[in-house]
Amino acid sequence: MATNENLPPNVIKQLAKELKHLDESPPEGIKVGVNDDDFSTIYADIEGPAGTPYENGVFNMKLVLSHDFPHSPPKGYFLTKIFHPNISKTGEICVNTLKRDWNPSLGLRHVLIVVRCLLIEPFPESALNEQAGKMLLENYEEYARHARLYTGIHAQKPKPKFKSGAISESTTALNVGQTNADHKNQAAAPAATALPLAKGENFQEHQTSATPLTEIGGSGSNVPAMPASAAQKKEAGLAKAPADKKKMDARKKSLKRL
Template sequence: MADNLPRRIVKETQRLIADPVPGISATPYTDNLRYFGVAIEGPAETSYANGVFQLELFLPSEYPMSPPKVRFLTRIYHPNVDKLGRICLDILKDKWSPALQIRTVLLSIQALLSAPNPDDPLDNDVAAVWKNDESKALQLAKEWTRAHAIQGGGKGADDAIVID
């Protein structure tokens, strides 16, 4: 299957594996090398710290002329991520450039975890909380991270009682 892939995708994939980005892993699926399983560690000093967020990334046939398709599989409380895991990030839409790479996209998503932008939301309810009561939003983000993105969390964690 790798023989059918454009040279650029092969090169980017090799670099991601040989020189991984700190806090990010991206592994192509063996049955479809355009589809990646991604794990991004929540940045330290944020409400997402200690969480590991699972994402999927797909490179359409038009890549690199069109951006990759990326979405969160792990539930996350963030104004720029909707309930389906879609991400509001300019480089995944109108600011995409063929000069950008998978690595750049993943770093930008990790940066978005450090700096949520409630002024350009994908989830208006979350953005409203973020704008009106940021400390409450940060606490909710921390709770969701604990429930969905920390080892032992995930499926069934919605029912878990967390005692600090």
């Protein structure tokens, strides 16, 4: 098992600084696993970029550093099976950044970003997987179908992401909805129930003092008129009695004249 003792102290110091930065501020779609006891193997999870056949998949990979790193490039391997022209069936990654274009000043962040970009734009001309390279050049739809199939079977599913403040926003929305519902219920309550009963007043007397529905609806309203209560009938009878008495008196006077 390799340990940090296989790397020069100055390289270990630089790697420790870079790995800490990667852990605190990872590149988009990349999460790095840090092992403080062994910097010679760097593990990372790479999310399949949107709009590619690798979307909705998370791929495990590793970078293996040699004892003379950074003078020689790391070797990259996909641990998750993937259908890609530049990744062999054993997982080895073929990209110029890890070969002839390597520069000791390039850091791990740059290498990881290049590997993820390889999922966006493959290079079939330097294919390690000849089947995938040929299919990409001749029939992209068939290539994409194979790549999606591998992604669905072998890749991990990405964890759901929550926007900042989403929980508090949802709680606020629920409270607002409840408040609006309470206001609607109060507005829909009948007028008679909204008025409190006075001390010693029964419900029937309270109803007669409420505004009749015929007045609320107005003329031509579809609301049916409420039947007259006993108290209203009594008041109508008292108003009619004096008029009847006057008619009776007039008739008596006419009879006396005859």
